[in-house]
Amino acid sequence: MELSDLRKTSMEFRRLSSNALRAKYDEGNLHLMRLRHYIEGCEYIQGIIEDEIQGTEIDYKSEFIISDGGWNYFNYPVDHGTHMKAVLDYFYELTEQDRDIRGEARKYRCSSNQWNDIVRNFVEKLIKPLVDFITDRISMDIMTKEQRNNTGTNINQYIDKNYGTANIASGNINSSNEYIINEVERINELVSSLKVSVEESGCKDASVEEFLDDLDTITENVNASEPKMVKIKKALRGIGSFIKNLPTAIKTSQLIITNSEELIEVARKFMENFR
C-alpha cells in the first residue's frame, strides 16, 4: 500500500474504532458492526490479522470468557495471537446480526450502574487490545514506508547483506533475543563508525550537532533496559533528513549515507522486536 493509503486507512480505522469504543446502549451494536464491515472490506487489515492469528486455536466461550457464577471475566491468553483470535471470534459473534448488546455487557462487572458505562466498559475490555494492535501495526508500516521514501533506497538489501542471513540459522526458541543482541551490536558499530566519519569530514555546523545528538539518542535507547521507541523513531527521522540534505562535496558523505541507511534499517528491525 502507498503511504497516503496507509495514512488514510489508519485514520479511518481509528475513527470507526473510536465510535465503537464509545458506543451508547441505545445504538445497540451499530458501531461494532460498522467496524467489522470495515475490517472485512480492507484486505490490508485482513492481512495483518491473518498473520497474527495464524495457527492459533482457542474456544473463546470456555477459555477466554471465564464465569465465576456471578460475573464474567476475560482471561487474556498469554500468547498475543491467541488473544486476538479470541477477541475476533467473540466480536464476530456479537456482530452476526443487529442486536442489543446490553444483555452481554451486563454480565461483566462495571463500577457504574449506568447503561452507557456498562456497555462501554464491556466493549473496551473486549476490543481495545485488538484496536491497539491493528493501529500499531499500521503505524509500523507507515514508519517503514516513510523511511524508505526518505532515504530513497530499498533498504531491504541490507538485511541479506549484513546480518539477516546469519540470524536465520538460529531458529530456536531464543532466536528473538539473539536478534536483539545482534541488532544492538550492529547499531553500536554503525554509530561509532558514523561518528568517526563525521569527525573526518571536518563539518561542524548545527545540523551535524543534531545528527550526533540523534546518534547518541539511538545508542542510549537501544542499550537501555526499557528502550523508548518514540525517541528512537524521532532520532531516525532526524538522521533520514540529515543524509538527504548532506552535501556530496563532503569527502566522507557517501560512507555516512550508506552507514546511516543501514542504521535506520537495523534500528527499525530492532523496534519490531518490541511490538
Add this chain to the structure above:
Amino acid sequence: MDLEFSIEGDSEGYVQFECPYCESEFRLMAGEIQNEEEYYHEIFCPYCGLADEVSNFYTREAIEHAKELAMNYMYEELNKAFGGIAKKMNKSKLIKMKWKPLKKINVQEMRTEDSVEDEFECTSCNKHVKVLYCAGKSNVFCSYCGVDI
C-alpha cells in the same frame, strides 16, 4: 447557566489533557487548541490515536476545578437570595432570622506545572503536542489532524 473557567498553561503555554480511552496524559498548547480561526470539536489521543470530543479529554483535576467554581457560583446565588429574604423578614419584626453567608470553597487558580514531556511538531499541520515517552511505544499521533508523527 454558562460558567467559564480557565486553566493556566505551563511555562511554554501547554495545558494538560487526559485520554478517555487509555487514560494517558499529554499536553497541548493553549493557543493552538483554542483560537479565533479554528475550532476543534474533536481531538485525537497522541498515544492510542483514538478520537473523542475535546471535553472528554479534560483531566480529573480540571473537572474538579470546574465543579468547585460551579459550587461557589451557587453559594453566591443562594447567599443573594436568602440574604434578601432574611432582610425582608427582619423588617417585618415578626420573625427574627439570623443570616450567615455560606462560606465559599477556596478555589485555587489552576496552573499546569512544568513537566518532563517532550514536544513534537506535526509534520502535516505544524501544531504541537507534548507527550511522555513510554517504553515500547513506537509512534505519536497528532492531536489535531490525527496523523502519525
